[in-house]
Amino acid sequence: MNSICLKVLPATVWILLASLVAAPAVCQAQRSSEPVIVIRASRVITGTGETLAPGEVVIDDGKISLVGNQLEVPENAQVIDARGQTLMAGMILASTKHGLQRLSRNGTNCDFTPMSQLIDEEMPWQDFLEAGFVAVALVPSGSGFPGRTVVVSTDPDNSDRILKDGAYLPVNGGSLYSTFSRSFDAARGEIEKVKKAREKWDKEQEEAKKKAEEEAKKDDGEKKDDEKKEPPKEFKPPAMNPSLVPLVKILEEKEDALPIMYSARTPGLVLHLDEAISQVKELKDRDPITLFQLPGASNGAFHEVVDLLGEREATVVMPPRLSALPDTYVRFSLPAALSRAGCKLVSIPINDDAASMRALPRMVAELVRFGVSEEDAIASVTLQAAKLLGIEDRMGTVEAGKEPHFVLFDSDPLVPGARVMKTIIGGKVVWDREDR
Amino acid sequence: MIQITKRSLAMALMVTIFVTDIPFSSGLSIQIAGVSEAQDPPRRRRRGGRRPAPPPATPEPEKKEAEPAHAEDAEYLAIVGATIHTVTGPVIRDGTILCKDGKISSIGADISVPASAEKIEASGFHVYPGLVAFRSAGLIGSGDPQKTQDPFSLGTVMGLAAGITSTWNGSTVGKLVRGSLEDLTLRKASFVNLTYTSRNPGGKRELRQALEKVQEHLRALERHAEEKKENPDAKAPDDKWIRGAFSTAKLLLTGERVALSRVSTITDLKQVCELARRFGFDLVIEGGEEAWIDPGLVARTGASVVLTPRARRNAVEDRNMKSGSSIENAKILHEHGIPLAIRPSASGIALWGLAGRDLGHLPMEAAFAVRGGLSEKAAIEAITIEPARILGVADRVGSIEVGKDADFIITDGDLLSYLTHVRWAVINGKIQYDKMKEGLLDHIRPDGVEKPEPPDDHWPRRLGDPL
Numbered sequence: 001m002n003s004i005c006l007k008v009l010p011a012t013v014w015i016l017l018a019s020l021v022a023a024p025a026v027c028q029a030q031r032s033s034e035p036v037i038v039i040r041a042s043r044v045i046t047g048t049g050e051t052l053a054p055g056e057v058v059i060d061d062g063k064i065s066l067v068g069n070q071l072e073v074p075e076n077a078q079v080i081d082a083r084g085q086t087l088m089a090g091m092i093l094a095s096t097k098h099g100l101q102r103l104s105r106n107g108t109n110c111d112f113t114p115m116s117q118l119i120d121e122e123m124p125w126q127d128f129l130e131a132g133f134v135a136v137a138l139v140p141s142g143s144g145f146p147g148r149t150v151v152v153s154t155d156p157d158n159s160d161r162i163l164k165d166g167a168y169l170p171v172n173g174g175s176l177y178s179t180f181s182r183s184f185d186a187a188r189g190e191i192e193k194v195k196k197a198r199e200k201w202d203k204e205q206e207e208a209k210k211k212a213e214e215e216a217k218k219d220d221g222e223k224k225d226d227e228k229k230e231p232p233k234e235f236k237p238p239a240m241n242p243s244l245v246p247l248v249k250i251l252e253e254k255e256d257a258l259p260i261m262y263s264a265r266t267p268g269l270v271l272h273l274d275e276a277i278s279q280v281k282e283l284k285d286r287d288p289i290t291l292f293q294l295p296g297a298s299n300g301a302f303h304e305v306v307d308l309l310g311e312r313e314a315t316v317v318m319p320p321r322l323s324a325l326p327d328t329y330v331r332f333s334l335p336a337a338l339s340r341a342g343c344k345l346v347s348i349p350i351n352d353d354a355a356s357m358r359a360l361p362r363m364v365a366e367l368v369r370f371g372v373s374e375e376d377a378i379a380s381v382t383l384q385a386a387k388l389l390g391i392e393d394r395m396g397t398v399e400a401g402k403e404p405h406f407v408l409f410d411s412d413p414l415v416p417g418a419r420v421m422k423t424i425i426g427g428k429v430v431w432d433r434e435d436r
Numbered sequence: 437m438i439q440i441t442k443r444s445l446a447m448a449l450m451v452t453i454f455v456t457d458i459p460f461s462s463g464l465s466i467q468i469a470g471v472s473e474a475q476d477p478p479r480r481r482r483r484g485g486r487r488p489a490p491p492p493a494t495p496e497p498e499k500k501e502a503e504p505a506h507a508e509d510a511e512y513l514a515i516v517g518a519t520i521h522t523v524t525g526p527v528i529r530d531g532t533i534l535c536k537d538g539k540i541s542s543i544g545a546d547i548s549v550p551a552s553a554e555k556i557e558a559s560g561f562h563v564y565p566g567l568v569a570f571r572s573a574g575l576i577g578s579g580d581p582q583k584t585q586d587p588f589s590l591g592t593v594m595g596l597a598a599g600i601t602s603t604w605n606g607s608t609v610g611k612l613v614r615g616s617l618e619d620l621t622l623r624k625a626s627f628v629n630l631t632y633t634s635r636n637p638g639g640k641r642e643l644r645q646a647l648e649k650v651q652e653h654l655r656a657l658e659r660h661a662e663e664k665k666e667n668p669d670a671k672a673p674d675d676k677w678i679r680g681a682f683s684t685a686k687l688l689l690t691g692e693r694v695a696l697s698r699v700s701t702i703t704d705l706k707q708v709c710e711l712a713r714r715f716g717f718d719l720v721i722e723g724g725e726e727a728w729i730d731p732g733l734v735a736r737t738g739a740s741v742v743l744t745p746r747a748r749r750n751a752v753e754d755r756n757m758k759s760g761s762s763i764e765n766a767k768i769l770h771e772h773g774i775p776l777a778i779r780p781s782a783s784g785i786a787l788w789g790l791a792g793r794d795l796g797h798l799p800m801e802a803a804f805a806v807r808g809g810l811s812e813k814a815a816i817e818a819i820t821i822e823p824a825r826i827l828g829v830a831d832r833v834g835s836i837e838v839g840k841d842a843d844f845i846i847t848d849g850d851l852l853s854y855l856t857h858v859r860w861a862v863i864n865g866k867i868q869y870d871k872m873k874e875g876l877l878d879h880i881r882p883d884g885v886e887k888p889e890p891p892d893d894h895w896p897r898r899l900g901d902p903l
Binding site for chain 2: 176177266267268269271272275301302304305325326327328330
């Protein structure tokens, strides 16, 4: 509620309001054992459309309780002084393999998760934190359906790091048609298997019932009590192949079905994807796939599918880099064009390494140069990524009620040369440039 | 063998159609093919002297529709005022092509164009059928283009800029459709790759023996069919051994597949032709640099030749026989009535042009054959209708005829001139390439000016000169 009010009211009213609201905050703090944490920054980019300068964020009981400026702070509060710095929501990396043990599997392995490739002690969490990422989506490698993406927290001290087990199902590789037809045929086979077992079971039950009735007619009275005692059997469906269960869920349109994320290396594959999907009869009339990763984003020929992707309001995960129109020197920003066309942008680094990840804010700034609004540019590494991964109710903006994950830059994050000064996860400074 | 008859008869038929104005129907051609099946299959595709009829001196208007009933919902494209090179028929000056739903619906001088039609004012331009590249890589994907073509790839655009609208990628004949995956497959076409060279005598013997054995089997089958008429319980000859090389041999001998042999020396050529004549299978020779030495043999074999006029082969001086490549190769083969297709030496396409020897220079390759004496008409046939016939898609592409697919190119000059560029390329009645809208060639002679004046500060310019 508070943050909604904050949007509307001018700064002068703020002080009054803050004094009113800060009081209960103090009371709460006294009740709970942990002290209230207050982060003071020169600027707070909330991600909800406003920038507070200066700004404070109050963290109470592991949640953001208040965002405002010139708030009164209780005496026992722990203050993180970040004056001269800009605070924004912790960045979220929507797709990475950085630090994972190499293991690639081809084929349909939807039950596979990259957690088996992750050795916690050997993970370069510092690389993520230095770049300002508080959550990363780990992607399994391999062609076909290599597994599901898992979102983890980058907090090095937290062993319970899985934020979401299963955010999307990546599909990649060249043989699109056979991947889709083979995998979904197999999934359909699993559904049929369960159906047949069910029919068989129903038949058996009916026969058993008849038998029981006949027996009951033959000798009634005697065994009545025993029959009543027998508990009604439950139908036990045969176990499905676990690597196909996520696809079965897609076919059956289950609530918890994971969306499919397609990596299109060339623009033509976007058309081929629709053709390949329409081969699967259950998926033929569904809404088209809207999650795309464009690893070949420097291919200028992608400008041909901008409208196609824009029409379906696709979410596009790609490095925000420049390309040239085919056979010209005409510079072309594909992400900016996609954004104009109505796509939702999610920015990822060019490569899975520390240097590329550190360079991401600078590359996102390029987006602004080519016409994307500052708000959308920042959202492409925070809120849109959170929405893609289904964790937007927990992070992605600086709002009351969300988890206190932040990144602090030494200047505006979109100014070239901006450096990450602090990364805060759960109200705790987990990475600080001054400690280095 | 049946196919040959169909082709040559269909060709004769086409000529007739143009004169008598009978609407072309596939049913008619099938019927005739059916009749020809009973006949003894001829060995030669074209008998001596039976060359395509020369176009009439004064082109007659093709169609005179008394009441042009244009459908409301059909998609029309009209090319107005161009010189139309139909390839299989006359050249029509100041003519109009009307395409309806991806097919050519009428060609001629006085054709009413429906108001809803997309119109290209093309006076001063020339219309040719879309070029057919016999063999290509990277233009329509590999394997099944329906599943592999990237309709946005630069290779496709460059192919269209070169005038190519259909090509064979080694397994399928497809079209260079852009921006969609509709109607891009023409036909699956696979040849039997025949290697029959004195450099591999063992392989030669094996192949010959396989052919002999299968031929024996086919005769046994025929005998069995005869026997069965009298004795229904006659035992069929065992065919379990027909696998691998034998099944390939069977495909050849039954005429289901055509042999494609990459041959360049006259020695190999003679051997392959002898083999084809002995076993009576259809043969396409790729290369054939020394074929000019014995064109009669190739003609008697009924083989088609896919050649590269610029390919060179040095003469062997220490042998007392003709050898080496000849600039006149194409002309000599054509004079002997051998169906001729032309391809550049590289089957790929590249932005930097591969020194003019890639598919981007397919008309240049044909022009080189003209330099060696081939007629321009035959050279254009060799990059349009002839490769279409060899690939078995001549019923749909390769010439501008009513009923065929609306696949053609509109050029700013004579196709075989080095100055000519493709201005528009049309496939399935849709404009797939517009020179002025692609960054590829739009800056080259944009107004059709042949020699633009050099800028004032052009070379020579020395240091200190005022700019």
